[in-house]
Amino acid sequence: MKVLMFGWEFPPHISGGLGTACYGLVKGMAHHNQDIIFVVPKLWGDEEPLADFVNASDVTIDYREKRFKKFWKNLTYLEVSSFLVPYLGPDEFKKYTDYAIHDRTDVDESVFSNKFEFSGKYGKxxxxxxxxxxxxxxxxxxxxxxxxxxxHDWLSFPAGIAAKEISGKPLVAHVHATEFDRSGESVNQVVYDIERAGMHAADHIVAVSQLTKNIIIKKYGIPASKVTVLHNAVLDASIIKSSYKKKVPEKIVTFLGRITFQKGPEYFVEAAKKVIERDPNVRFVMAGNGDLLNRMIDRVAELRMGTKFHFTGFLKGDDVDHMYAISDVYVMPSVSEPFGISPLEAVRHNTPVIISKQSGVAEVLNNAIKVDFWDIDSTADAIFALLHYDGIAKMFKELGTEELKKLKWEHVAEKLVNVYQKTLSQKP
Incomplete structure (x- = not known):
């Protein structure tokens, strides 16, 4: 089977979990000898050769073809005045300015038959x-x-729709996050419309969790029979034994992710205050960037715990591994998390985790402490227990290690191949 796959990023050049998930899935598909043509807006030349990569920046378009003129005439543009990543909170979306339908058939043809130089980033x-x-x-x-x-996701849905219209082949839309995850009920209408169009145009939809599937059914009007849940996995289920040592005597509790509405950083800060009141010999780390970063810094200052609370900025590569390695507890208090791979990575580093019940990973990671994101008292109690009762921490470490063995990308890929086959069999 030959799969034409559209993504927006691919490791090592990524901004979040979307690129990591694409990498894991493609690697799992290679394990099952599937032929993948993976298209991204921009290739950097150092991608692992797991697929037949196509750099959209190298493709020449001839607009004089009637079919391409139609696509160009009906493109929707959204002017963006700020940095944009696939998952954002409402504060960032408010910076969008305007959108319009552009009829570009009046442009001189000398402009056409050229290549687009995609940035591959998330700018204006x-x-x-x-x-x-x-x-x-x-x-x-x-x-x-x-x-x-x-x-994969809304950034690539218009590409998937266009490809389907040209080739007539069935389309599978992979939903890693929805606009409701990013923005709550304050959705950006244009992004929502793109998501909805992609889901309705798709012959089948893959959701990364039952939580996401429920949103797709309720908020986008998709029948349940059209959606299959395929949970994410880890690239390597083996436990990482790091030699990296922390340089402070206190226990360390870590939040690692985008500092946005979706991730619930404010609940981490408030829980930290409650823990420090009971035990001042604990340090809290918030690793990441996002539109709520300054607000979190201000709140930490207001609570007078700046000497016990650290902001690292965005971490990548070895720095991420080092952060997990020195952490005694990992907390993911997400308000709405379609899946959430980071707790699995924490488990790989033998770090016990606390996750919100409002996350997809809670559906597969049974041996973790689960709390409602808003319940800062329960979160603080769970942190305190894992820091002070070695038996509890040891139990979650051991059981979590066993669970990881079941969460492999080749297993996810096998299920995806079945989705492809079922979709193809239903195509007239």
Missing amino acids: DLMMEVSRYALVAAHIAKSKEHDIIHA
């Missing part, structure tokens, strides 16, 4: 790149032989 021209990516996708679908199309 993101929606123009999303639209142009769809145009390039139509050309790729016309020129590359394939059996099925797979598009």
